[in-house]
Amino acid sequence: MIKINHFSKTYKTKNGQIDALKDVSLEVQKGEIFGVIGYSGAGKSTLIRCVNLLEKPDSGTVSIDGTDITSLSAAGLLQARRKIGMIFQGFNLLKTATVYDNIAIPLKLTGVPKSDIKERVDRYLAIVGLTDKQDAFPAQLSGGQKQRVAIARALSHEPDVLLSDEATSALDPDTTDSILDLLLKINKEFGITILLITHEMHVIQRICDGVAVMENGEIVEQGETIEVFTAPKHGTTKKFVNSIFNHQLSDDVIGSLSETGKIISLKFTGHSSEEPALAVVAKKFDVYPNILSGNITQLKSEPFGSLLVHFKGEESETQKAINFLENQGIQTEEVMKYEQDKRIS
Amino acid sequence: MSKINAFLEEWTPYLWEALIETFQMVSISLIISVLIGLPLGVLLVLTRPGKSLDNKYLLGFLNVIINIIRSVPFIILLFFILPFTKFIVGTTIGVQGVIVPLVVFTAPYIARLMENSLLEVDRGVLEAYEAMGIKTKDIIWNVMVREAKPSIILGLTIATIGLIGATAMAGLVGAGGLGDLAYRFGHLRYEPSVMYVTVAILIILVQGLQSIGNFAAAKLKKD
Ligand SMILES: Nc1ncnc2c1ncn2[C@@H]1O[C@H](COP(=O)(O)OP(=O)(O)OP(=O)(O)O)[C@@H](O)[C@H]1O
Ligand SMILES: [Mg+2]
Numbered sequence: 001m002i003k004i005n006h007f008s009k010t011y012k013t014k015n016g017q018i019d020a021l022k023d024v025s026l027e028v029q030k031g032e033i034f035g036v037i038g039y040s041g042a043g044k045s046t047l048i049r050c051v052n053l054l055e056k057p058d059s060g061t062v063s064i065d066g067t068d069i070t071s072l073s074a075a076g077l078l079q080a081r082r083k084i085g086m087i088f089q090g091f092n093l094l095k096t097a098t099v100y101d102n103i104a105i106p107l108k109l110t111g112v113p114k115s116d117i118k119e120r121v122d123r124y125l126a127i128v129g130l131t132d133k134q135d136a137f138p139a140q141l142s143g144g145q146k147q148r149v150a151i152a153r154a155l156s157h158e159p160d161v162l163l164s165d166e167a168t169s170a171l172d173p174d175t176t177d178s179i180l181d182l183l184l185k186i187n188k189e190f191g192i193t194i195l196l197i198t199h200e201m202h203v204i205q206r207i208c209d210g211v212a213v214m215e216n217g218e219i220v221e222q223g224e225t226i227e228v229f230t231a232p233k234h235g236t237t238k239k240f241v242n243s244i245f246n247h248q249l250s251d252d253v254i255g256s257l258s259e260t261g262k263i264i265s266l267k268f269t270g271h272s273s274e275e276p277a278l279a280v281v282a283k284k285f286d287v288y289p290n291i292l293s294g295n296i297t298q299l300k301s302e303p304f305g306s307l308l309v310h311f312k313g314e315e316s317e318t319q320k321a322i323n324f325l326e327n328q329g330i331q332t333e334e335v336m337k338y339e340q341d342k343r344i345s
Numbered sequence: 346m347s348k349i350n351a352f353l354e355e356w357t358p359y360l361w362e363a364l365i366e367t368f369q370m371v372s373i374s375l376i377i378s379v380l381i382g383l384p385l386g387v388l389l390v391l392t393r394p395g396k397s398l399d400n401k402y403l404l405g406f407l408n409v410i411i412n413i414i415r416s417v418p419f420i421i422l423l424f425f426i427l428p429f430t431k432f433i434v435g436t437t438i439g440v441q442g443v444i445v446p447l448v449v450f451t452a453p454y455i456a457r458l459m460e461n462s463l464l465e466v467d468r469g470v471l472e473a474y475e476a477m478g479i480k481t482k483d484i485i486w487n488v489m490v491r492e493a494k495p496s497i498i499l500g501l502t503i504a505t506i507g508l509i510g511a512t513a514m515a516g517l518v519g520a521g522g523l524g525d526l527a528y529r530f531g532h533l534r535y536e537p538s539v540m541y542v543t544v545a546i547l548i549i550l551v552q553g554l555q556s557i558g559n560f561a562a563a564k565l566k567k568d
Contacts, residue, residue: 052476081478092473095568096492105487109479139568150473157477 001030001193002051002161007060009046009217020046021057022217028161028210030065033187033194033300035204035225037240038214044197047214048165051195052084053077065160082110085154085192089166091146093138093153099125100134103153110157124152128182144175151182155190162186164196168203176200180207201244205229205299213237226301230269230331241267245295245306254335261312263292264322267331270302277328278309285321287313308335356539359526364546366521369440370512374447375505381452382504383497385411386459387485397481411453419450419511423518443512443520451508458500462493495566502558506551523547 009021020043028034038044049055051062053069061070069080093102103121112120125131128148138146147167154162164183168176184207187194198204204211204225211229212222213236220234232238249263257263278289289309296305311318322332385407391397392404417425423446430437430445466489474484490497513524523543531540 054472054476078478078480081476084476086473086476088469088473090467090469092467092469094470094488094492095467096494096565106474106477106479109474109483109487110477137567153477163476 001032001065002026002028002034002195003063004047004051005061005063007047007050007057007062009043009050009055009057019217021050021060024060024214024217024219026212026219026222028193028195030193031187031191032209033183033196033207034210034212035208036195036197036212036214036219037199037201037204038197038236039199042214043217044199044214045165046217048163048195048197051163052081052086082157083159083161085157085159085162087147087150087154087162087164087167089169091138091143091150093146093149095138098135098137099130099141099149102138102149103156106153107156120156121152124156127155127186128152142175143171144178147171147175147179148182151179151186155186155192159192161193161195164194166198167196169198169200173202176202177206183207201240204240205244205297205304207300209300213240226269226299226304229299229304230267244297244304249292249308249335257292257310261287261310262315262318263308263310263335264318265333265335266307266309266325267333268305268307268329269299270304277325277330278307281321281324284324285313286317287311287321289321352538356542359530359539360523360542360546363521363523363526363543366440366525367509367512367523370443370447370515370520370522371505371508373440374444374451375501375508377444377448378451378455378504378508379501381448382455383459383490385452385456386463387489389456389460390463390489391485407456411456414449414453415457419446420514420517422446422450423514438519440515440520442518443515447508447511447515450511451504454507455501455504458504459493459497462496462500463489465496466492495562498562498565499558502554502562505554505558509547509550509554 004024004026007021007024008019011018011020024043024047026034026036026047036044036047046055050057050060051064051069057070061068063069064080064084067080069077072080094105097105100121103124104117107117107120108114121134122131125134128151130145130148130152133141133145138149141149150167162183167183168179171179180203183194183196186192187207196203196208208225210223211225212219213228213234214220215234215236221228221232221237228237229241232241254263278291281287282289289311291307291309293308294306296303298304311321325332388398389404389407392400392407394401414422423443426446426449427437429449430442433445434441436442470488470492471484474488479487512520512522513528515522516525516528523546527540527543530536531543
């Protein structure tokens with residue numbers, strides 16, 4: 001549905017050049033929710049803004065539903081953009097217009113017949129659950145409500161795709177969840193393909209089918225969320241995955257425990273059940289697994305868990321145990337000292 | 346009491362006439378100045394780097410012209426552009442003759458005030474509208490000017506008050522008005538009470554205008 005081919009973008013500033021995008025390619029399937037995650041400055045906003053050409057890539061193309069957006073005429077781009085909805089971290093509503101007008105004005109300006117406008121505004125306000133707020137001004141709404149208006153405004157043009165630039169980053173956790181649920185709902189009910197960018201793992205975890213991890217203008221890893229997260233390869237991906245579990249273990253504890261055996265982090269998805277596996281390990285090999293910390297969280301498609309286990313025993317036996325667990329489809333990784341932020345826990 | 350009555354009887358026609366002249370000069374030149382200044386302000390914003398009409402030559406040219414005009418005091422401008430005034434309206438005296446210098450004086454000022462107001466409009470909203478496939482000209486009127494309206498109104502209030510001040514010097518080319526009345530009778534013919542009354546009227550005018558401006562701006566501002 002959205003196909004980005006070899007995007008590159010360099011900003012020239014007084015302090016030199018910034019390569020915001022370096023040969024980025026990405027494909028989002030129709031009906032999918034795809035998330036791009038990365039730390040601040042990774043180039044996420046630049047990437048998503050190049051999709052509807054709010055920013056012009058220096059090279060590369062993007063096509064939506066087979067139409068090459070980058071080669072369109074000015075008039076063609078205007079038409080194409082009407083079918084690409086976009087929502088933003090800052091909501092970007094007209095302060096001087098009511099909720100109703102915030103949706104109606106763009107409809108009028110894009111040539112929707114007058115007689116259809118009221119019906120559309122009413123319909124989409126109902127979908128986002130703000131019918132009773134239609135005469136309010138944005139300043140009288142909460143952040144979550146403002147984002148709902150922005151979503152209704154985007155939906156009212158009946159787009160094929162929705163781009164979301166950190167739409168939940170300014171919201172509290174509960175409101176974030178309600179907005180994510182709304183995105184999930186419009187994805188399911190209207191089949192709108194969603195490309196979103198975020199720096200919050202929670203967003204990816206909760207609603208994304210596919211994910212790309214960005215760093216320094218490059219995509220370092222991409223694929224189905226479950227695949228990428230159960231077997232992260234790149235350091236940044238690992239950091240993000242670990243951030244969902246947040247096992248707290250001080251270097252002192254790691255230090256004293258590692259004298260008697262390795263500390264291993266185990267990651268498993270819904271299919272692999274870890275408890276019997278650990279029990280089997282204890283029986284089969286000469287090791288004493290001791291669970292230090294554990295956590296199960298929900299990915300969009302299935303549960304995803306992490307255990308931090310201390311294997312008391314000889315190194316060779318521990319290695320056999322690890323091999324056994326790997327064969328059971330459990331991801332393992334040793335936890336080291338002095339690597340707080342690279343640490344796999 | 347009778348003194349006041351006598352004063353009013355003698356001076357009301359003059360005051361009334363002067364007030365009308367001031368109103369004429371201010372309203373006509375304000376309207377023309379807005380018609381020139383607002384588009385200029387829009388142009389000053391849109392020709393900036395990265396904006397839709399990005400054009401550093403036009404921007405530089407406009408900036409220089411506006412700055413030059415803005416650095417000349419009105420009383421000098423009034424005489425300096427006499428030939429231009431004659432060329433445009435065919436006369437250099439009376440209300441007609443003063444409208445041209447008043448506009449030349451005010452339009453660049455309004456352009457700057459408009460530029461300021463328009464720059465305050467949140468970039469993000471403009472971008473959201475661009476992303477929705479809305480034409481630049483529609484964005485200018487339906488987003489930029491609309492969102493800047495409260496600030497534009499405050500700017501116009503300031504410009505109008507400045508304009509009232511400038512009309513005081515219009516007497517020099519025989520255009521009359523309140524300032525002229527105060528100067529001619531109050532100062533030259535030594536009738537201090539006429540001066541006091543005109544000054545009082547001017548104060549009330551300016552105060553009233555500012556209050557109306559503030560009220561209208563607050564009314565339009567929704568945050
Ligand atoms: N208009 C610009 N001019 C110059 N440099 C820019 C511009 N826009 C972005 N950059 C630079 O490009 C890099 C990528 O920026 P971008 O906004 O895409 O990051 P991001 O991943 O969205 O970060 P954040 O999470 O903070 O929004 C940064 O180093 C940024 O400073
Ligand atoms: Mg960003």
